[in-house]
Amino acid sequence: MRARDVPGPAAVVADIERRLREAGTPARAAAERAYLKSSMEFAGATVPDVRRIVRALLPRRPAMARAGLLAVVKPLPPDTAARMLAAYRARGRNPVRAR
Numbered sequence: 001m002r003a004r005d006v007p008g009p010a011a012v013v014a015d016i017e018r019r020l021r022e023a024g025t026p027a028r029a030a031a032e033r034a035y036l037k038s039s040m041e042f043a044g045a046t047v048p049d050v051r052r053i054v055r056a057l058l059p060r061r062p063a064m065a066r067a068g069l070l071a072v073v074k075p076l077p078p079d080t081a082a083r084m085l086a087a088y089r090a091r092g093r094n095p096v097r098a099r
Contacts (some may be wrong), residue, residue, distance in 0.1 A: 020045045020050065020053060022043030024043040026044060
């Protein structure tokens with residue numbers, strides 16, 4: 001994949017958000033919101049769903065440097081961002097360590 005063919009962070013965030021909402025349920029989203037006593041918006045996706053979605057996207061993208069990954073993760077809701085970072089680490093990558 002050439003650099004000009006790689007979608008920018010906004011496109012990646014939109015794709016992840018769309019997939020999470022498709023995988024989630026309104027009932028689970030409401031339960032997560034109530035459990036965390038939060039006013040944040042939740043997609044209602046399970047952890048396995050989040051991992052599957054992230055793993056499906058990662059092979060299509062070249063390895064990201066820390067700044068690129070953080071640009072994708074920061075706009076996401078906190079619970080989603082944490083799950084994405086965990087899935088990224090599960091693939092043997094450490095996005096926190098500076099490159």
